[in-house]
Amino acid sequence: MPKPRPNTNARVPRKMHVYCEGRKTEPNYLQSYINNKSDSRLRTVIRIEDSNKNTPVQLVEEAIRDKNSGNNPTGDAYWVVYDRESTHKYSDDLHEKAYSLAIQNNVNIALSNVCFEYWLLLHFISTNAPYASFDDLITQSVLKTHVRKNTGKGYEKGSREIFRIVRENIGDARTRALAINAQTLSTAPAGVTRPYKLNPYTGIPLLLDAIDSFPG
Template sequence: MGSDDLFKKRKARASNALARQQQQRAQSPRCLIVCEGSKTEPHYLAELREVRGIPHSWVNIKPSEGSSPDRVVQTAEKLYAEDAQMGDSFDQVFCVFDRDAHPTFSAALQRARELAAGGKPFNAITSTPCFEFWFLLHFGYSDAPFAKAGNKSVGDVVVSQFKTKAGLAQYGKAQRGLAALLQGKLATAAKHANKLRQSAAKTLKQDPQIHANPWTNVDELVQYIEGLKHCPTYQGD
């Protein structure tokens, strides 16, 4: 066989491989998650991805370049723009941050909404007071507001309640294994989170996502990740 024929066959194989990759990408979702926290949120979401067998390339979890809500959205904007320049934009972008006592919370939420209104796939996933409230909803419904107590911050108060649950007395921000531990209660937590949002929407004249205490829509992100198993190219459990 001549060198020209060999070259043509290699070129054809490479072209076919590229075509297969492009077809697979067209059928596979790809999202970006930027987290305010460096441990609790990314650990939980990464473990949820593993529990469901979702490819890493489908769910990209990145830390924020700064711990305030505005930096979360700024980081997400930067990463989204960089990805778009490569010619393959993320299908969805999730900015995960807490209400807590952050002065930039409202501005960050508004910015995420502006990006979404402008046609970019941005979603603000927020929790009041903190991400651990989502964990609490796995054990029961509550709309009782949280507040500082003595030397405990409002976030510490939520964590203290979570640590009263069976098997979680030693809970810490760096704890792993929560996604698997709470998996059986996931539907319950999602139901409670949705009920809480509906209640807040009925009773608050002001923006519930800003003013409700407590609040979370983490279930929307969790259900998005869970829903990826229905993608045609999914090969998990």
């Protein structure tokens, strides 16, 4: 009796590819978030890609290259995660180029203005204070105070302890972020809607929502 032929039309599971500007802080948080989900499938279909790119344009271009490489199934989702940073470091023109490229190529952006640490701060308090840079936020906000209270140490970028001390407050952070994003947008000058022009703002809740509903 002949052996049954393999099903060559078997559906390849969709995957989500996430490219982060930070080498440790964002990947550690996001991977821990995925690992803590009850749906274990997410650990195999969501990939925090090992990227060495660290500017908005480079990250978006990397996602586009991978999307168009033919190495991944059609229908995979692509996200880039990066910070607005100070206007001295990254110009509006650079951010506009990255944003436009992403829209044109159906790549999703989770931008934090001014930095990812603003999202972390929202796990502890609700604040619509704008910050000019990472250093400004660390110096002027209460983030380091809350981290020290929970760990006995100061805030360290890339620390694997961060997710442990904030995970119980993720729901609060999401609620606060959505309210503050809406408030920032409502008070922005007419026609100003790009996230990199909205301070404060964080798109991390959008990414977490996408993770929660993937694969859908």
